[in-house]
Amino acid sequence: DSGVTQTPKHLITATGQRVTLRCSPRSGDLSVYWYQQSLDQGLQFLIQYYNGEERAKGNILERFSAQQFPDLHSELNLSSLELGDSALYFCASSPGPGDEQFFGPGTRLTVL
Amino acid sequence: GENVEQHPSTLSVQEGDSAVIKCTYSDSASNYFPWYKQELGKGPQLIIDIRSNVGEKKDQRIAVTLNKTAKHFSLHITETQPEDSAVYFCAASPTNFNKFYFGSGTKLNVKP
Numbered sequence: 396d397s398g399v400t401q402t403p404k405h406l407i408t409a410t411g412q413r414v415t416l417r418c419s420p421r422s423g424d425l426s427v428y429w430y431q432q433s434l435d436q437g438l439q440f441l442i443q444y445y446n447g448e449e450r451a452k453g454n455i456l457e458r459f460s461a462q463q464f465p466d467l468h469s470e471l472n473l474s475s476l477e478l479g480d481s482a483l484y485f486c487a488s489s490p491g492p493g494d495e496q497f498f499g500p501g502t503r504l505t506v507l
Numbered sequence: 508g509e510n511v512e513q514h515p516s517t518l519s520v521q522e523g524d525s526a527v528i529k530c531t532y533s534d535s536a537s538n539y540f541p542w543y544k545q546e547l548g549k550g551p552q553l554i555i556d557i558r559s560n561v562g563e564k565k566d567q568r569i570a571v572t573l574n575k576t577a578k579h580f581s582l583h584i585t586e587t588q589p590e591d592s593a594v595y596f597c598a599a600s601p602t603n604f605n606k607f608y609f610g611s612g613t614k615l616n617v618k619p
Contacts (some may be wrong), residue, residue: 439609501549
């Protein structure tokens with residue numbers, strides 16, 4: 396158990412819908428990262444937050460947005476969902492940038 | 508942006524043999540290179556990392572080598588055991604650790 400929690404574990408929804416994925420980092424970690432893992436694209440870095448502030452964006456679509464709250468938990472919002480958004484979404488946390496990242500168990504999103 | 512290539516995509520070895528996984532990267536600004544192990548149904552877990560001021564790093568049966576001139580780095584696992592069977596990912600990140608670029612993964616199968 397990495398200490399990072401993600402909810403829900405599974406999510407099934409329809410095209411065009413909007414969902415929110417939640418991540419609680421390890422106690423004391425200030426950095427949160429979001430990744431998308433799909434069969435054809437591999438593991439893709441989406442976005443990084445540090446102590447509530449966005450630090451870097453990777454291959455994150457405009458339909459996706461995220462935030463980190465004052466209690467350091469983070470949410471990833473996916474809207475106007477398409478079939479191709481079906482994937483595993485991982486959250487990771489670390490004490491700070493450059494420190495070891497600890498990954499959560501992931502949220503499996505299925506868009507029908 | 509950075510492009511990380513990883514080979515081979517699958518690797519099958521006999522228990523006790525060594526396994527080598529290779530990655531190349533394109534951006535000379537990358538200077539942090541972590542390796543992750545992902546077991547079925549779990550999130551990736553950091554197993555070893557190397558920074559560009561070091562050419563080699565070892566941790567028990569696992570070692571990583573880095574050649575900055577040639578822009579490639581490799582993971583070496585000696586005396587493989589069945590519990591080493593998993594998918595391994597290499598990654599690269601620039602100095603400020605703001606983004607992370609992953610290889611496509613290597614599925615390692617250690618036969619007892």
